[in-house]
Amino acid sequence: MDENGLLLRVTDLRKSYGDVRAVDGVSFAVPRGTVFTLLGPNGAGKTTTLEILEGLREPDSGTIEVFGRSLRRVDRATKERMGVLLQEGSFEPYLKVKEVVALFASFFARPLPVKEVLERMELTEKQNALVRTLSGGQKQRLGIAVALVSDPELLFLDEPTTGLDPQARRNIWDVVRDLEGRGKTIILTTHYMEEAEVLSDDVAIMNHGGIIAQGAPRDLAARLGRETVIEFALAGARPEDLRELEALGTGLSTHGEVVFLKTAAFTATMERLLDWSKERRVALSGLVVRQPNLEDVFLSLTGRRLRE
Amino acid sequence: MRLVLSFALAQLRVTLRERETLFWFVLFPVVLFVLLVAIFGSLGREGTIHFEVGFLNRDQAAGEAGLGRRIEAILEDLAQPGADGKEPLLSLHRPAGTGDLDAFQAREEQAVRYGTHALLVVVPEGFSARVRDALSSRSTTDAVRIQVFRRAGSASSGFALSILRQVIAGVDQGVLASGGRFRAEDAVVVDTVFLGSARGAEVRYVDFLLPGLVLMAFFTAGLFGVPGALLFAREQRILRRYWVTPFSVSHFLAGFSVTHAVVCALQFTLLIVVGRFALGAEVSFASPEAALFLVLSCATFLAFGFFVASLTKTGAAGMALANAINLPMTFLSGLYYQLGPLPGPLRILLSVNPLSYLADGLRRVIGLEGATSPLWLCVLVPILWMAFSLLVAGRRLSWDVGR
Numbered sequence: 001m002d003e004n005g006l007l008l009r010v011t012d013l014r015k016s017y018g019d020v021r022a023v024d025g026v027s028f029a030v031p032r033g034t035v036f037t038l039l040g041p042n043g044a045g046k047t048t049t050l051e052i053l054e055g056l057r058e059p060d061s062g063t064i065e066v067f068g069r070s071l072r073r074v075d076r077a078t079k080e081r082m083g084v085l086l087q088e089g090s091f092e093p094y095l096k097v098k099e100v101v102a103l104f105a106s107f108f109a110r111p112l113p114v115k116e117v118l119e120r121m122e123l124t125e126k127q128n129a130l131v132r133t134l135s136g137g138q139k140q141r142l143g144i145a146v147a148l149v150s151d152p153e154l155l156f157l158d159e160p161t162t163g164l165d166p167q168a169r170r171n172i173w174d175v176v177r178d179l180e181g182r183g184k185t186i187i188l189t190t191h192y193m194e195e196a197e198v199l200s201d202d203v204a205i206m207n208h209g210g211i212i213a214q215g216a217p218r219d220l221a222a223r224l225g226r227e228t229v230i231e232f233a234l235a236g237a238r239p240e241d242l243r244e245l246e247a248l249g250t251g252l253s254t255h256g257e258v259v260f261l262k263t264a265a266f267t268a269t270m271e272r273l274l275d276w277s278k279e280r281r282v283a284l285s286g287l288v289v290r291q292p293n294l295e296d297v298f299l300s301l302t303g304r305r306l307r308e
Numbered sequence: 309m310r311l312v313l314s315f316a317l318a319q320l321r322v323t324l325r326e327r328e329t330l331f332w333f334v335l336f337p338v339v340l341f342v343l344l345v346a347i348f349g350s351l352g353r354e355g356t357i358h359f360e361v362g363f364l365n366r367d368q369a370a371g372e373a374g375l376g377r378r379i380e381a382i383l384e385d386l387a388q389p390g391a392d393g394k395e396p397l398l399s400l401h402r403p404a405g406t407g408d409l410d411a412f413q414a415r416e417e418q419a420v421r422y423g424t425h426a427l428l429v430v431v432p433e434g435f436s437a438r439v440r441d442a443l444s445s446r447s448t449t450d451a452v453r454i455q456v457f458r459r460a461g462s463a464s465s466g467f468a469l470s471i472l473r474q475v476i477a478g479v480d481q482g483v484l485a486s487g488g489r490f491r492a493e494d495a496v497v498v499d500t501v502f503l504g505s506a507r508g509a510e511v512r513y514v515d516f517l518l519p520g521l522v523l524m525a526f527f528t529a530g531l532f533g534v535p536g537a538l539l540f541a542r543e544q545r546i547l548r549r550y551w552v553t554p555f556s557v558s559h560f561l562a563g564f565s566v567t568h569a570v571v572c573a574l575q576f577t578l579l580i581v582v583g584r585f586a587l588g589a590e591v592s593f594a595s596p597e598a599a600l601f602l603v604l605s606c607a608t609f610l611a612f613g614f615f616v617a618s619l620t621k622t623g624a625a626g627m628a629l630a631n632a633i634n635l636p637m638t639f640l641s642g643l644y645y646q647l648g649p650l651p652g653p654l655r656i657l658l659s660v661n662p663l664s665y666l667a668d669g670l671r672r673v674i675g676l677e678g679a680t681s682p683l684w685l686c687v688l689v690p691i692l693w694m695a696f697s698l699l700v701a702g703r704r705l706s707w708d709v710g711r
Contacts, residue, residue: 054552056708076554084552089545094325095318106314107553130325146549156552 006065007032007154007185008053013062015048022048023059024209030187030202032153035180037188039196039294040206041304046189047087049206050158053187054084066154080109083152085143087159087189093132097123100131101145108150121145121175137168144175155179155186161195173199193295205298212301221292227251229292230261230273232284241280248272253299260299262292311555315563319537320570333533334575337525338582344521344644345514345587359398361472362416362428362457364409367435375439376431379454383429401425420457423646427469428457459646515591518583519670520643525575526605527612527663529568531634534613535626537564543623548708557707565610572606597673601686605666608690608697612662615697618704642667665689 008030015023023045030036038046051057053064055074064071066078074082091100098114101123105111118124121141126134134142140160147155157176161169176199179186190196196203197217205213205220213220227250234241235257242259246252249263263269266289277284298304323329363383367376380402387400401419403412419425431454438452458469541547550560576593583589593602616633620626638644640654641663658664669686681689 056548056551076556079552079554082552086545086548086552089549091549092318092322092541092546094322099318099321103314103318104549104553107311107550107555109554150553 005031007067008187009065010049010053011063011065013049013052013064014060015052015057016060021209023052026062026206026209026211028204028211028214030185032185033180033183034201035176035186035188035199037190037196037200037203038206039190039193039203039298041191044206045209046191046206047158048209050156050187050189054082054086054156055079080150081153083147083150083155085140085147085155085157085160087162089143090139091131091142091146093130095131096128097131097134097142098127100142101149104146105149110151111149112151114149117145117149120148122171137164137171140164140168140172141175144172148179153185155184157186157188159189159191161190161192169195193293193298196294203294205294205301207298207302213297217294220294220297223297227262227264227292228266229290229296230263230266230270230287231290232259232261232287233257234259234282234284241282244276245273248276253303255299255304258286260296311559312562312566315555315559316566316570319563319567322537323533323567323571329533329536333525333529333571334578337521337528337575338578340524341517341521341579341582342587344517358396359426360401360419360424361398362401362412362419362425363431364403364413364416364428365431366409366433367431368433375436379429379431398426417457420459423459426458427472429472430455430457512590514583514587514589516646516671516676517644518579518589518591519593519674519676520641520667521583522576522579522602523605523641523663523667523670524638524643525579526572526602527609527638528634529571529575530606530609530611530613531616531630531637532613532627533568533571534564534610535617535620535630536623538614538617539620539623539626542707542709545709551708560707568610568613569606572602576602591674591676593674595673598670601666601670601673604687604690605670608662608666608694611694611697611701614701614705618701621706637661637663640664660689662690662693 006029010029011027013023013026014021026045026049028036038049040046048057052059053066053074055078058073064074066074067081069078071078095103098118101114101117105114105117115124118127121144123138123141123145126138131139131142144157144160147157160176161172164172173195176186176188180199188196188199200217202215203217203220204211213223230249237254237257237259242252242254245259245261249261249269251262253260261269261273270289273284323333361383363380365376365380367374380400383398383400386397389396401416403409413428413430416425416428420428435452435454442452456469456472547560551557580589580593583591593599616630617626620629636657640658640661643663665681665686668681669683672683672686
C-alpha cells in the first residue's frame with residue numbers, strides 16, 4: 001500500500017482490438033478496504049479493464065500499481081493476494097463442490113480451510129454435489145467461494161449478480177458487505193445502477209472505453225442538482241406534447257414511451273402536469289417521483305440508459 | 309508439484325466420472341480387442357480368398373519321376389479360373405526360364421515378408437530322388453522336406469499353407485500307389501519358415517493384436533482426449549478460472565500429462581489383463597525396450613493431441629478433425645492386421661504415420677518381428693512427430709477464449 005492508503009492505482013490504461021478501443025485511457029485509484037465499482041452498459045470496457053487487472057490480458061499501455069508495486073502485467077506474486085470472480089467462467093462439471101474449492105485452495109500458499117469457505121458461502125449442504133447439478137445462484141456462490149479461498153486482500157467481482165433472481169442477488173450483496181466489513185478491498189463491475197448505489201464507496205461510470213464520471217454515488221447524483229425526477233409512461237406522445245411537457249420543468253428526456261421530467265419546484269410542476277393530462281385527456285401511467293440516481297447521471301451524460 | 313498433482317487428481321476424477329469418456333478411452337479398446345480376436349482370430353478356416361503363391365522347383369527330375377513338378381502341376385491347376393468364371397484360388401509366381409533361382413527366392417521371401425505374397429514353396433534339389441530312396445528303403449526316419457515360407461501372424465498365409473498341405477497329401481497318395489504300404493504323412497514333411505517372427509514360431513492373432521490395441525488405446529486418448537478436454541475447458545471458460553490464480557499454463561501441461569499417463573497406464577493394464585486371462589495372449593511387455601516404446605507412444609500421442617487442438621477453435625471442430633484423422637491413421641498403421649502392399653499415395657501416408665512406426669517398433673521389441681523399418685527409425689519418426697506437434701501447438705494453441 002502506498003503512502004496515500006491506496007491499494008490499487010491505474011493510470012492511463014489502454015487496450016485496443018483492431019480499430020476498436022476497448023479501454024481508452026482509464027485511470028482510477030482504490031483505497032484499501034473500500035468497494036470500487038465500474039458501472040456502465042455492456043461493451044463499455046468494464047470487463048476488459050478488469051481482465052487486465054486480473055492478469056488475463058496485457059494492456060497496450062498504461063501502468064498498474066498494486067500492493068505498492070508497479071507492474072506492466074499482473075504476476076504470480078500479485079495473484080497470490082487476489083481473488084477473482086469472472087463474469088464468464090465455469091468449473092469442471094464432473095467435480096464436486098468441495099473438490100473445486102479444494103483444487104483452487106491448492107493453488108495458493110496460504111489458503112483458508114475449505115470447510116470455512118463453504119460455510120461462509122452457505123454451500124456446506126451442497127459440498128458433495130457435482131457442479132453440473134447446481135443452480136445459477138449456487139454456481140455464482142461457488143465462484144465467490146473460489147475467489148475467497150485464497151483469503152485475498154483484493155477481490156474482483158465481475159458482474160456478480162447478472163442473471164440471478166432478486167433473492168440470490170441480495171444474498172450476494174450481503175456477502176459483499178460482509179467482506180467489506182472484514183477489511184477486504186473489492187472492485188466490482190455491474191450494469192445494475194441499484195447495485196452500484198447500494199454497495200459502492202466509489203463509482204466510475206464507463207462508456208465507450210473511458211471513464212465519464214467518478215465519485216461516491218451520492219456525490220455523482222448530487223451533480224444533477226437538487227432536482228426531482230417525475231417518471232411516467234406516455235403512449236403515442238407527439239413532438240408538440242413533449243415540447244409542452246418540457247416547459248413544465250427544467251429538463252426532459254425519454255426512453256421509449258417513458259418520460260423523465262426534471263424539476264426544481266416539484267409541487268408546482270406536478271400540479272401543471274396533472275392539469276395538462278386532464279386537458280389533453282391522456283393517462284400518465286406508472287407515475288413515479290424520485291430523487292436523481294446513477295441512472296439519471298448516466299442518462300444526462302450520454303443521452304441513453306444503462307441497459308440499452 | 310503440489311499444484312500439478314492436485315490438478316492431475318481433479319482431471320482424473322473428471323475423466324473417471326464422465327461415463328462416455330470412460331467407455332471410449334478405457335472400455336472400448338477392450339471391447340474391440342475381444343471382438344477382433346473373436347472375428348479374425350480364426351481367419352483361414354473358412355471363406356474364399358485369393359492367394360499369391362511363389363513356387364520354386366529346384367528339383368531337376370523331369371516327367372513322372374519329378375515329384376516337384378507334380379506339386380507344381382497341382383498348383384497350376386488351382387491357379388486356373390473356375391469353369392463358372394470364378395477367380396482362381398491362387399496365382400502362381402515362378403522363376404522366368406532358367407534365371408537366377410537364388411535371386412528369385414530372395415525376391416519371393418521379401419514379398420512374403422511384406423505381405424505381398426501369402427506363401428513361398430521351395431522344392432529342394434534332389435527332392436524326387438530322396439523320396440524314391442526313402443520309398444525303396446521303406447524308412448520313415450529320414451523324411452524328405454519341402455520348405456514353405458510364410459508370414460508370421462498372417463491369417464491368409466496360414467490358410468494358403470493349409471491348402472498346400474492338401475496338395476502335398478495328394479502327391480503322397482500318388483507316391484503310395486507306386487510304393488506300397490508306405491505312410492503318406494511321413495513321406496514328405498513340410499518345413500515351415502516364419503518370416504517376420506523373431507521367435508521363429510507362428511504368431512497367434514491375439515498376440516499380434518494386443519500391442520496394436522494398446523497403441524490404439526493410447527492414440528485415442530491423445531487424439532480425442534486432449535482436444536476434447538482442452539477445447540471444452542477453454543470454450544466453457546474453465547481455463548480462465550485457473551489463469552487468474554497462481555496456477556499457470558506450465559502447471560496445467562504438467563498436470564494434464566500426468567493424467568494422460570495414468571489413463572494410458574489404466575488402458576494398458578486392462579488390455580493386458582483381458583488379453584492374458586480372457587483371451588490367452590502370451591506376449592510379454594516386460595522389458596526396458598517395451599517400456600520405452602510404451603512411454604514414447606504415450607508422449608507422442610499426447611503431443612499429437614495438443615497439435616490437433618491447436619488447429620481448431622471449438623471443441624466440435626476439434627472432434628470433427630480428430631475423427632477425420634483417426635480413420636486413415638489407424639487404417640494405415642497395421643495396428644489390427646498386417647498391411648499388404650499399398651498403392652503409391654497410401655504408401656506415402658504410411659511412411660509418415662507415427663502409429664505404424666510405433667506398432668512396428670513395439671512388436672519388434674516384444675519379439676514379434678514383423679517390422680519392415682529399422683528400429684532406430686521406429687524411434688526417430690515418433691520423436692520427430694512429437695517435436696513437430698509441440699512446436700506447432702506452442703505457436704498456435706490459444707489458452708483462453710478471444711485471444
